[in-house]
Amino acid sequence: MTDTSPTRTATPVPGDDQHLRILSTTDLAGIEISLADVVATVEGAYRTLHAGLSDNPRKLTVKPRDGHSVSYAMLGRDGSRDVVAIKTSYKHGLDKGREEQHYYTALTLYDDVTGLPLAMMDCARIGSLRTPAVSALLARECAAPGARSALVVGTGTQGRLALPFLLTTLPDLDRLMVFGTHPEGIGAVREQLRAHFPDRDVEVVTDVRAAASDADVIIATAGAHTPAAIEADRLRPGALSVLVGHGLAPSTLHRADRVIATSEAQMHVTGTDMADSDGKFPAVDAEFPAVLAGVAAGRTSGTERVFAYNSGLVVTDIALGHRFAQLALAQGLGTEVPLWR
Missing domain, CATH: 3.40.50.720 (NAD(P)-binding Rossmann-like Domain)
Structure with missing residues (x-):
């Protein structure tokens, strides 16, 4: 029988109540992570969800009548990491060729133990890894x-x-x-x-x-x-x-x-x-x-x-985003923005 118990993630990502760590596309591009690590992180998020420890509500969608763009908002909580996050996704130019389209997606993480913000990051690389995993x-x-x-x-x-x-x-x-x-x-x-x-x-x-x-x-x-x-x-x-x-x-x-x-x-x-x-x-x-x-x-x-x-579940973005935040912090990457000062 497969072990269905989720793995607890003990290593926190520190934050404070005045600053937000911003992880840019360039910051994330420099982080090395193995395919096996990504697969294990995503699988752990699914197991935690099935165990009833995480929350993954249905995504919200906004699309104009002419279909030229689409927007999503996804809120979730990872119970093994005690992290709450929201992901936003916006794509413009669906009626045009790939080279004329614009796509932006971001993930903001909060520590649900301390109540402090952890990081906000470009989510493009997270999605490019999570989905094929x-x-x-x-x-x-x-x-x-x-x-x-x-x-x-x-x-x-x-x-x-x-x-x-x-x-x-x-x-x-x-x-x-x-x-x-x-x-x-x-x-x-x-x-x-x-x-x-x-x-x-x-x-x-x-x-x-x-x-x-x-x-x-x-x-x-x-x-x-x-x-x-x-x-x-x-x-x-x-x-x-x-x-x-x-x-x-x-x-x-x-x-x-x-x-x-x-x-x-x-x-x-x-x-x-x-x-x-x-x-x-x-x-x-x-x-x-x-x-x-x-x-x-x-x-x-x-x-x-x-x-x-295969539709994306935000709990997998949260788990992989938190993993990247841990790796970024260890390497001193990101910019601290005094957002609430």
């Missing part, structure tokens, strides 16, 4: 036994580290494929893979439907304008398809033998493009925290086609 954990728990091939759809922020994280949790994968429409993105995927696994390379595919038929694990991370829309009839028996962004057609959800979601409520908020013509979703068979805790199954047979919805 969750996909890798989903693959570890939900892929068919003996899975050997993986396809990543999309080469943006979430696609570039998908394969290194997958190899961290599924080291026996021996065929790695990527589909993308941006040459620089494909180059970045290859660069990231070689940085973490120098002896591995990725196969660039142009026929995404054929590649999907050969994949045991599919991670769909593409943007809204992707031409990829893999249908359920292209999935092999036992395939796991993980939706992060776009690249999977709604049939992969509605015709799945088993559906797993990090949060069913959040899937209904952020996954509306996967709903049927009546705006409805199939029932979720299990939420992922319960799967990690060992009280629900990621799959029940080797031939099930499993669909997994």
Whole structure:
């Protein structure tokens, strides 16, 4: 039986009631952290949530009628770290190309023992690590036994580290494929893979439907304008398809033998493009925290086609953000701002 007890994090990040430590993009970029550390931190956050020690309310969403932007606000509490935080996310230019879009996300942490502020940080790197780590954990728990091939759809922020994280949790994968429409993105995927696994390379595919038929694990991370829309009839028996962004057609959800979601409520908020013509979703068979805790199954047979919805839970951002704050403090990084003076 898997040990479901959360690990207590004893090392505090000091603060005071007049200053706020600001961690910039540059500060966070200089912090080294292993993929295994990220995976362990994210997994611990899920276990603490399942144990009932953390709180992860449904996110709030604001979107104008013309759909040119989207904003999210997420409040949560990590019970193993005794940290409360709020994350904000704002993306502008959804009706434009990637190069014309603007995206800002920030995380503010408070110590729930002392009542003092800990840090405010750019959350872009946190998200770029947390999301592929969750996909890798989903693959570890939900892929068919003996899975050997993986396809990543999309080469943006979430696609570039998908394969290194997958190899961290599924080291026996021996065929790695990527589909993308941006040459620089494909180059970045290859660069990231070689940085973490120098002896591995990725196969660039142009026929995404054929590649999907050969994949045991599919991670769909593409943007809204992707031409990829893999249908359920292209999935092999036992395939796991993980939706992060776009690249999977709604049939992969509605015709799945088993559906797993990090949060069913959040899937209904952020996954509306996967709903049927009546705006409805199939029932979720299990939420992922319960799967990690060992009280629900990621799959029940080797031939099930499993669909997994990876929506971000703020408790994972809190845990990873607190880990970065600890590392930043140890290195003397960040700027103390007298915000309340």
